[in-house]
Amino acid sequence: MFQDRIEAGLALAQQLSKYKNENGIVLAIPRGGVPVGYAVARELGLPLELVLTKKIGHPNNKEYAIGAASLTDYFIVPHEEVPAEYVEQELIRVRERLTEMHDRFEAKKEAAELEGKTVIIVDDGIATGNTLLATVQLIKKSRPKNIIIGVPVAPEAAVSKLTKQVDDMVVLLIPDMFYGVGGFYEDFSQVSDEEVADYLAKKAN
Structure with missing residues (x-):
């Protein structure tokens, strides 16, 4: 059980520490993945952008x-x-x-160039993995050096499906009984547009 998305992101960053200061980028899935991605990007010294897919x-x-x-x-x-x-x-x-x-x-920013980079896709959790699977296939077209998925929690079926499609997958919790991502957070309140903008601005500074 995670207290909130920031705590989950800090724990995730520890497991992703080998990618610290690489030529890479953290792509957060809005909106719930943004606080998690912010914590990961801050700890790893990487830029943070949204997955606009x-x-x-x-x-x-x-x-x-x-x-x-x-x-x-x-x-x-x-x-x-x-x-x-x-x-x-x-x-x-x-x-x-x-x-x-x-x-x-992100109106003032050019889309990040992913070719040759280590791309770390972060969300607050995965349910089926189908949407993320399609997103990974799309990101592959940009020819990154490698693709990593980092999430605090996901069911075994989704992990099995996605692990085959990426270079590395880090999941902190793979519960036997999975009833939804929110069940593994004490605070799973909705992330507002203002919070998303705030996290992006804080990471950019």
Whole structure:
């Protein structure tokens, strides 16, 4: 059990200490991953940015990720029953939301160059891992040196799925009984836009 996301991030940073001061970057998944990512980035001496990607869900089950999109690229696992028109419509919708996020949090910054870097993707926990899996495939297109996932808590099934797709995966808790990420935090209150902006500003200074 973690007291809050900052405590979880500090514990995670200890396990990621071999990446300290590397040519790398911490990419935090908004919003809950931002306090965790802030603590990790601060301890490792790395820059912090947001993962500006969103999943593309299956038309019959939006929670089931068939891919992910960024502002400039996308990754889709082909499904015969998913028409190309649906994917195009989802790309437009997802990118509108990503543009809003970018303008709100990172309007003054160029997107980080990931090629040749150690990329550490951080969240406050993983449930199924499907969305993160699609995000990893998208990040691979930027040709980073390696990709690491760091999270405080995740179920065994998600860890097994994701470990095969990245160079390293650090998970502090892999519980036998998993009922959701929030069950492993004493304080799992929602992270506001203002807090996200504050963490990004503090790390930039």
